[in-house]
Structure formats: C-alpha cells, structure tokens
Amino acid sequence: GHYYNYFELVPQTGVDSDALAQRIQSFFEKSFYGTNQRFMVKAYNLQNEIESITSVLDTISLAIGVIAGISLLVGGIGVMNIMLVSITERTREIGVRKALGAPAGAIRTQFIVEAMVICLVGGVLGILAGLGLGAIGASLLGSPARPNPGVILAAVGFSMAIGVFFGYYPASKAARMDPIEALRYE
DSSP: OOOOSOOOOOOOTTOOHHHHHHHHHHHHHHHTSSSOTTOOOOOOOHHHHHHHHHHHHHHHHHHHHHHHHHHHHHHHHHHHHHHHHHHHHTHHHHHHHHHTTOOHHHHHHHHHHHHHHHHHHHHHHHHHHHHHHHHHHHHHHTOOOOOOHHHHHHHHHHHHHHHHHHHHHHHHHHHTOOHHHHHHOO
C-alpha cells in the first residue's frame, strides 16, 4: 500500500483557508486517526507562515531604514562642516565678489551647488559600490541581480537633495557676509 506523511491542498479562490485547514484536521482526527494514539494530524495554512515571514522582513526593513537615516544625518552634517570650512577658507574671495557687486543670491547658489556636487559624487560612489557588492553577492549566490534604474535615479536625486538641505545654512552664511569684514579677514 501507499503511505503519505503529508499532502498539500490548494483551496479555490475565495475559500477561507484557515477554516478549511481546521475542517480537514477535524475530519482526519475523527474519521481516521481518532483511535490511533501514535499518529497525530496537523493541518496548517502556509499563508500564516508567509505573513509571519513578511512581518519579520518588515521589521528588518524598518531597522535598515533607521540605520540609513542615521547615516544620512551624519553624512549631511559632514557636508555642512566641509562647506563651513570651505567658506571660512574663501572669506576673502567672497568679500571680493561682494565688493564687485555679486548679489547674495549668486553667492548662495554657488555654495549650494558645491554642496550638491559633493553629495552627488558621494552618491555616485555609493551606487557604484552597491552595484559592485551586489554583483559579487549575486554571483556567490548564483542568482542574477538586476538593479532598478528608477531606484538608482531616486538615490542620486536624494543625494543631491541632502546637499541642498545641509548646504543651505553654510551658503546663507556666505551670502550674509559683510564685504568689508570679509576683505579684512586674514
């Protein structure tokens, strides 16, 4: 005779799979194995396992998102410090530009663009590192990895937005400089 340790059923669309699993378990326990103490019937729904796995993955994604947010904050503060140092080193240049009639908006734009370029370079390097490490990981796992171009473009855009956000304060500080004091600066 044939013996089965387990079998799978796929319910029709719209059928309550939890209720079906309970009915199947009850049927086998009462009809076939109710008197057999050495055999236990267990029916379970894979959908419940999928939901628990999805819940764990969502928690992991949230943790990775928090870590990425902290990294962006630290990186943004680093960009702001770099720009503040750059402005301090170029105080005389800013003074000369203002003395020659450069409007505050032009100076602000110059330093915001510089901050965006710094972040863009960092973002591109990060994307290249991610693509390289992703390709290595995919080859080790024997599974092809296809990066999503939309996600890459979003990452570049977000990187530039970080440059604007964290570069605005240093750029505004440069734009507000008094040209006489800036020209006197040594």
